[in-house]
Amino acid sequence: MRYQWILTLTLLHAITASAAITAEPRTEVKPPLYERFAPDGEKVGTDEVPDFQQHVSPLLGRLGCNGRACHGSFQGQGGFQLSLFGYDFKADHAALLEEGADRIDLSDKLESLILTKPVDANEHEGGKRFERGGWEYWVLRSWIEAGAPYSTKQLKKLDRVEVTPNELQFTAAGQQVQLRAIARWADGTAEDVTCLCRFQSNDTSIAEIDESGLVTCGDPGDTHVVVSYDNAVVPILALRPTSNLIGDRYPTIAANTKIDELVAEKLKKLAIVPSELCTDEEFLRRASLDVTGTLPTTEEVLAFTADNAANKRSKKIDELLERPGYAAQWTTFLCDMTGNNDDQLRNFLPQAVRPENQWYQWIYKRVADNTPYDQVVEGIVTANSRLPDETYSEYCAAMSEICRDSSGEQFADRPGLVHYWARNNFRTAEERAIGFAYSFLGVRIQCAQCHKHPFDQWSKDDFDNFEKLFAAVQANQGTLAPDAKDTFTSMVSDLGVAKSLKGNELRKQLGEKLKAGEVIPFPELVVRAAPANRNKKAKGKAAQPVAAQAKLLGGEWIDMDAADARGKLMDWLRDPSNPYFAKAIVNRVWTQYFSVGIVNPADDLNLANAPSNAPLLDYLATGFIDHGYDLKWLHREILTSDTYQRSWIPNETNKLDRRNFSHALLRRLPAESAYDAVRVAVVNDATVAKAMELDVPRAITQPGASARANNRDDQSYALSVFGRSVRESNCDCDRSSEPSLLQTVFLANDSAVQSWISDPKISWVGQVADKYGWEKSANVTPAAERAQAANLDRLMTSFQQRAERVDTRLADAKAKGQKQLVETLQKQKAEMLKQARAAAKKNGLDEDGLRKLVGRIRSGDAAEPEATPSKQASVPNSSAGINDEQAMWIAEQAYLRTLSRKPSSSELSTAVQFLKSEEKPTVAVEGLVWSLINTKEFILNH
Numbered sequence: 001m002r003y004q005w006i007l008t009l010t011l012l013h014a015i016t017a018s019a020a021i022t023a024e025p026r027t028e029v030k031p032p033l034y035e036r037f038a039p040d041g042e043k044v045g046t047d048e049v050p051d052f053q054q055h056v057s058p059l060l061g062r063l064g065c066n067g068r069a070c071h072g073s074f075q076g077q078g079g080f081q082l083s084l085f086g087y088d089f090k091a092d093h094a095a096l097l098e099e100g101a102d103r104i105d106l107s108d109k110l111e112s113l114i115l116t117k118p119v120d121a122n123e124h125e126g127g128k129r130f131e132r133g134g135w136e137y138w139v140l141r142s143w144i145e146a147g148a149p150y151s152t153k154q155l156k157k158l159d160r161v162e163v164t165p166n167e168l169q170f171t172a173a174g175q176q177v178q179l180r181a182i183a184r185w186a187d188g189t190a191e192d193v194t195c196l197c198r199f200q201s202n203d204t205s206i207a208e209i210d211e212s213g214l215v216t217c218g219d220p221g222d223t224h225v226v227v228s229y230d231n232a233v234v235p236i237l238a239l240r241p242t243s244n245l246i247g248d249r250y251p252t253i254a255a256n257t258k259i260d261e262l263v264a265e266k267l268k269k270l271a272i273v274p275s276e277l278c279t280d281e282e283f284l285r286r287a288s289l290d291v292t293g294t295l296p297t298t299e300e301v302l303a304f305t306a307d308n309a310a311n312k313r314s315k316k317i318d319e320l321l322e323r324p325g326y327a328a329q330w331t332t333f334l335c336d337m338t339g340n341n342d343d344q345l346r347n348f349l350p351q352a353v354r355p356e357n358q359w360y361q362w363i364y365k366r367v368a369d370n371t372p373y374d375q376v377v378e379g380i381v382t383a384n385s386r387l388p389d390e391t392y393s394e395y396c397a398a399m400s401e402i403c404r405d406s407s408g409e410q411f412a413d414r415p416g417l418v419h420y421w422a423r424n425n426f427r428t429a430e431e432r433a434i435g436f437a438y439s440f441l442g443v444r445i446q447c448a449q450c451h452k453h454p455f456d457q458w459s460k461d462d463f464d465n466f467e468k469l470f471a472a473v474q475a476n477q478g479t480l481a482p483d484a485k486d487t488f489t490s491m492v493s494d495l496g497v498a499k500s501l502k503g504n505e506l507r508k509q510l511g512e513k514l515k516a517g518e519v520i521p522f523p524e525l526v527v528r529a530a531p532a533n534r535n536k537k538a539k540g541k542a543a544q545p546v547a548a549q550a551k552l553l554g555g556e557w558i559d560m561d562a563a564d565a566r567g568k569l570m571d572w573l574r575d576p577s578n579p580y581f582a583k584a585i586v587n588r589v590w591t592q593y594f595s596v597g598i599v600n601p602a603d604d605l606n607l608a609n610a611p612s613n614a615p616l617l618d619y620l621a622t623g624f625i626d627h628g629y630d631l632k633w634l635h636r637e638i639l640t641s642d643t644y645q646r647s648w649i650p651n652e653t654n655k656l657d658r659r660n661f662s663h664a665l666l667r668r669l670p671a672e673s674a675y676d677a678v679r680v681a682v683v684n685d686a687t688v689a690k691a692m693e694l695d696v697p698r699a700i701t702q703p704g705a706s707a708r709a710n711n712r713d714d715q716s717y718a719l720s721v722f723g724r725s726v727r728e729s730n731c732d733c734d735r736s737s738e739p740s741l742l743q744t745v746f747l748a749n750d751s752a753v754q755s756w757i758s759d760p761k762i763s764w765v766g767q768v769a770d771k772y773g774w775e776k777s778a779n780v781t782p783a784a785e786r787a788q789a790a791n792l793d794r795l796m797t798s799f800q801q802r803a804e805r806v807d808t809r810l811a812d813a814k815a816k817g818q819k820q821l822v823e824t825l826q827k828q829k830a831e832m833l834k835q836a837r838a839a840a841k842k843n844g845l846d847e848d849g850l851r852k853l854v855g856r857i858r859s860g861d862a863a864e865p866e867a868t869p870s871k872q873a874s875v876p877n878s879s880a881g882i883n884d885e886q887a888m889w890i891a892e893q894a895y896l897r898t899l900s901r902k903p904s905s906s907e908l909s910t911a912v913q914f915l916k917s918e919e920k921p922t923v924a925v926e927g928l929v930w931s932l933i934n935t936k937e938f939i940l941n942h
Contacts, residue, residue, distance in 0.1 A: 029182055030191040033059075034135040037142065042133075050143040052093060052150040054183075057086045058196040058229055059139060062211065063118070063129045066092070070126050078125065085198075087231075087459040093150040109144045135195075157186040161193070161232040168207070168225070168238040169269065170217035171246075179213040179236065181227050198228040202608070207238035222270060222660070226608045231457045235610035241271035243653045259641040262616040263661050272654045275663035278647040280305050282942060283313060285900035287639060289669065289941050290593055291317075292325025293332070294676045297688070298896040317639045321632050327368035330631070332672055333592060334363050336735060338380065338439050341727040344423035347477045348523060349403065351504070351511035357408030359419045365412035373585060373629040374574045377440055381573070382566045383416030385475075385524035392484035392524075396491065400519045418525045422475035425728065432470035433463070438730035440573060441553065442584030442605040457554070457607060468550035469558065469565050475525040477507065484524065491521040527564045554579065574629075580605055582621040586634060587611075588732075590620070593638055595667040595737075596659060603732045612659045648942045667941045668737055671724035674939060675715065678747070681898045681938075682756045682929055684767040714752035721746050747934050757926050764897065765925045772886060777922045803832060882924060887915040890925055898932040 030036070033055060037044045050056055057066075065071050066082040075081070080103065082092050096103050096114065105112045115137065118129035130136035143149075162182045170177075183193040199209045203223035208216045215225055215238060222239035245251070250268050255261035267274060278286065284304050288296040296304070304316060320326060340363075342356040349355050366376045386395045402410040426432050437443045445458055445466070480488055492499065495518060497509045510520045548560040552572045558565050573581045584605060591597040598617045599605050611617045620634065627633040638644050646663050654662035669677060680688055721743055723736030747753060760766035760776035769776045806829050813821040882890070891911035895903040903911060911928055918924030932938060 027184070027188065027190045030189070032192040032195050033139055034195050037135045037138040039133050039135065039138055044138045044142065046142075048142070049146040049149065050139050051154075051156075052143070052148075053089055053155055053230070054191070054193075055139060055196065056143050057089055057092060058193070059136060060092075061086045062196055062198055063136070064126065065118075065129070085228075087461075089150065089155070090152060093148075097148060104144055104148050106144075106147065110141070112144055115140055115144065158230045158232055159184045159186045161197075161227065161229050161234050163227050163234045163236055166236060168215055168217075168236060170207075170238070170240040172240075173217055173219070175217040177215050179209075179215060179225070179227060181213070181229060181234070183229060183232075193229050196229060199225065200228075200608070201225045201238075202235075202610075206240065220270075221656070222266075222612070224608075224610045226610075228608075231459070233457060233607035235608060237610070239270055241269070242656070243271040243273075245271040245273065245653065254642070257637070257641045257643075258619055259616065259637065259643050262613060262619060263643045265615070266613050266660055267654075267662055270657075270660065272657055272660060272662050273651060274643075275647045275649055275651060275654060277642060277645050278664065279901075280313075281901040282647065283645055284316065286664070286941055287313075287317065287320060288900075289673055289677070291320040291329060291635065291639070292323050293329035293670075293673045294325055295680050295897075296900055297685075298893060301896050301900050313645065314640050317636060321635060324368070327364055329672075331360060331364040331367050333588075334367065334376070335360055336725040336727060336732075337588065337730065338363075338417075338420055339423060339425075339435065339727050339730045340419075341423070344425055344728070345419060347424060347503070347507070348419070348422040348475070349507075350514050350520060350522075351507045352515060353403045353511065354406060354408060355419050355422075357406065358402070358411035359408070359417065361408040361412040362414070362417050362419075367631070370630065370632050373624075373631050374581075375629070377573065378570050379415060380417045380420045381440070381570045382564070383418045383420065383525060385416075385418050385522075387415070392481065392487045393491075395524070396521050397519050399522045400514060403514060404517075418475055421473050421525055422523075427476070429467045429471040432473065433467040435730040436470065437466075437553065438603055440584065441580040442587060442599075442603050443553070443580060444604050444606065444731075445553070462551070462553065465549075465551035465557075466553045468548070468560060469552070469569055471550075472528045472560065472565070473525065474528065475523070477503070477523050479523050479526045481524055481526055488521045491519070495520065527566070576625050582624050582629070583617055586620045586624050587617060589631075589634055590638065591732075593644060594661055595665045600659065601732060613661075664942065668739060669722070669939055669941055670735070670737065671719045671722035673941075674722045674743075675718045677938070678718075678753065678933055679756060681933055682753075682764055683762050684764050686767075687762050718746060718750075718752065743939075747939070753930075753933075757929055758922075765922055765929065768890060768893075768925055769922050772921070774881075774921045777920075777926065803829060806832070881919055881921040882915045884912065884916070886921075887912040890915060891928065894925070894928050894932055898929070898938050899935075 033050075036046050036048060037050075060066055060082065066084060066086045068084065071077050071080050071082040080095065080101070082095060086092060097106075101113075102111070103113045117124040118126070119132040119137065120128065162184065164180050164182075165177065168177050179194065179199075180192065181194045181197050182190055184190045194213050197213060199211065199213050201207050201209050201215075201223060202225070203221070205219050206221045206223040207218060207225055209225045210216075213227070217238070217240050220240045220242040222237065224235040225238050227234045227236065250271060251273060253260075253264045253267070253274060255264050264274070277283075281301060284296050284301060288294065288300075304312065309315070338359075340356055340359040342354060345355040345359075362379075363376070366379070386392070390398075402414070405411075420426075421432070426435060434446045437445045445463055447458075489499075495510075495513050497506070497513070501509060514520050549557045550560050550565060551557050552569070555572055555578075558568050572578060576582075583599075584603075587597045587599050587605070588602045591600070591602040598611045598613055598620075599609060600612070601609075620637065623637065624630070624634050643661050646661075648664040648666055650657075650663050657663070658665060668674075721740070723738065723740075725735035727734055757763055757765060758777050760769065766776055768774075806825055810822060810825045810829075813825060888908065891908055892902055894911070895901060895907070902908075915921075915924045915928060918927065
């Protein structure tokens with residue numbers, strides 16, 4: 001029966017009421033509405049008038065009336081529209097009392113449609129929502145009979161919602177627990193609102209929750225069920241152990257750091273035993289890639305594994321954190337997070353200037369100097385174009401000198417990164433508010449532009465008031481401070497540039513003058529004071545100015561009448577009570593190391609998306625603040641933990657765990673590291689050493705890691721193929737970590753990779769040939785072959801895009817039962833496969849390689865290459881060109897360069913046999929190196 005859950009709630013209320021009263025003896029908790037408005041024949045035993053905010057609006061929400069699929073949709077339903085999730089009480093009340101609509105008919109109250117339609121499934125398109133004469137009916141009826149009152153002056157502030165129990169620990173499938181929600185208001189009143197809440201589960205396979213708040217256990221694991229009422233969103237952890245290792249049966253797990261202790265506490269609840277520690281080789285490779293973005297050298301691997309010191313891992317961590325590669329790796333991370341993108345800065349500086357390089361070098365200097373994170377952010381948030389007391393002419397002279405440095409290094413000495421505010425996708429206050437929240441708060445607030453956030457507390461009013469903080473900031477080609485306008489005009493005239501030039505033509509002319517050594521005018525970041533609003537004239541009095549105000553997200557109001565509000569914004573960020581700033585960066589850094597955040601996705605710290613381990617996140621955020629926002633403290637704290645150093649090899653208890661850090665997750669290398677790892681693995685030692693001596697931020701990769709996507713130079717293409725961040729929205733989703741066919745084709749057959757392996761001038765193969773006095777390979781990448789390989793790349797790119805579109809249409813057609821369309825689409829894909837096969841064969845793949853490649857394309861498996869270029873497809877048995885000693889040394893060195901470990905005995909035997917079977921030694925070494933960089937072990941961080 002529909003009312004069975006009422007009995008459950010009533011029993012729960014009776015059991016828990018005494019506990020609630022004991023906790024807060026002075027606060028009387030009102031019983032739930034289904035008790036106060038329980039039907040008694042044709043009436044209810046109360047004269048209470050329900051409150052629109054506290055009762056009517058949330059009841060409509062729980063009944064689904066203001067949901068997306070009903071009257072809360074953007075177009076409404078049946079001419080009746082409510083605010084999504086009921087955030088706008090005033091608008092919703094007006095919609096209910098719309099004249100002539102009869103939703104609430106105060107002249108014939110019992111015929112109001114809000115009472116008559118939801119009880120009749122035939123009349124109401126949304127189906128039957130409650131019983132005629134039920135408690136829901138009487139709540140609405142009592143409110144209507146009282147005249148449907150509502151006043152903005154009577155709005156109450158919700159202090160909090162308390163949910164009991166606050167954690168659910170199940171032991172078997174099918175177990176059930178009833179939640180109880182108590183709303184506590186700022187005026188001291190409290191009420192049981194369980195029957196007015198909206199409930200959802202973040203993973204219904206682990207825990208289901210019904211409309212009454214009854215939670216039913218499912219599969220082993222952990223998730224959160226979420227309780228929503230008014231502007232409160234409360235997540236409740238629900239878990240079920242994954243094994244029988246509970247209580248005394250759970251083994252003792254060493255906890256060497258606070259991180260390990262907090263992780264172990266959660267794992268014990270889940271009966272998950274963590275994996276063993278990784279090997280020294282795995283640790284060194286993992287830490288080197290994570291901290292510095294590149295592979296350890298052969299000598300480094302051998303020295304580290306030979307070291308017997310107990311503290312060698314912590315010493316290596318300290319060493320890695322001092323390398324230029326650390327600054328480069330984490331500068332790239334911060335550039336992704338803040339949106340460093342040349343394409344978005346085209347209209348800010350003169351043509352031929354690379355603002356991306358300036359942005360990179362500005363952050364790089366501060367990461368290398370270990371500048372506290374809050375100070376780095378302050379230099380971005382409160383950035384100004386000019387130095388204190390610097391005139392516009394002096395500013396232009398300084399910037400002209402800086403912009404003639406193509407590396408961008410000179411810009412790093414400027415105190416502020418104005419570029420952040422000058423992007424094309426930061427033109428409006430709305431765009432700045434959304435981007436800022438992504439970058440520094442880890443919060444997605446774009447939903448609140450139009451309606452209340454479905455899983456958070458933010459309403460449209462919250463967004464609108466937060467957005468005002470950014471309305472005064474302007475930074476683009478035409479912005480100048482008032483004292484600079486005449487000087488700008490004069491400088492343009494003195495340079496002989498036509499006054500009529502605007503936009504790109506002006507930028508082009510100024511860029512040419514800059515190259516010629518002239519001092520040119522530059523745009524500035526300008527913060528314009530908000531205009532004062534005025535009250536209507538009071539009788540007999542002059543109108544009084546009212547300062548424009550903005551509101552910090554979940555914080556205080558800020559006056560916007562004169563001063564630059566960005567300083568107050570920064571004060572709020574670094575305030576220890578800020579619920580987002582420290583947690584956002586801590587969670588993002590953690591995600592870089594573990595591939596999954598404590599809050600996941602890492603840039604979505606909404607209330608419903610609760611942390612998998614809240615005490616762990618709190619510990620790291622608090623420690624980060626207490627240590628003065630020291631990023632190296634944060635890195636060191638994570639890296640020295642056993643949690644970070646666990647093996648990727650799972651056991652029976654943790655093989656399905658992907659959110660509680662019981663073992664390392666296999667991760668595809670990010671784009672920059674993938675490119676750099678290939679280069680370091682296959683080029684000679686002198687090339688790598690030279691790059692290190694020149695203090696290039698990475699061993700090989702140049703500083704500008706987000707080159708324009710349309711370029712087809714080897715680096716830009718490789719970074720694009722491996723999913724480098726496009727830096728368009730400040731969202732972490734701008735970077736891709738998914739495997740793809742193009743990545744497989746790039747490693748297996750791209751002309752650039754073939755050149756790096758075989759080029760006698762730069763390759764390690766050439767270095768080996770010099771060591772043994774072998775004849776070197778000719779350069780295998782003449783223009784014709786490079787063009788042929790480029791054609792294959794373009795073919796595969798085109799095929800992948802077309803195949804994805806066809807697959808999407810196929811899935812839709814199959815779901816709809818459109819058999820004829822399915823057959824047509826299948827024929828189209830078969831024809832595409834035929835074309836791809838023909839073109840690929842023309843560009844150098846043998847029959848066996850083509851068969852495997854096409855098979856992979858059909859199955860969608862692009863994780864590990866199997867196709868073999870024709871020149872390496874077969875290794876004829878002939879007289880040995882390499883002896884045993886040489887083959888063993890080469891095999892060991894090749895494994896150390898690529899996989900950062902020595903080969904196993906079986907791997908060594910296979911490699912030696914392969915090397916000795918080839919007549920030409922250099923071809924054999926090329927084949928071995930090519931094979932190793934095309935393994936999963938190479939392209940994954942493990």
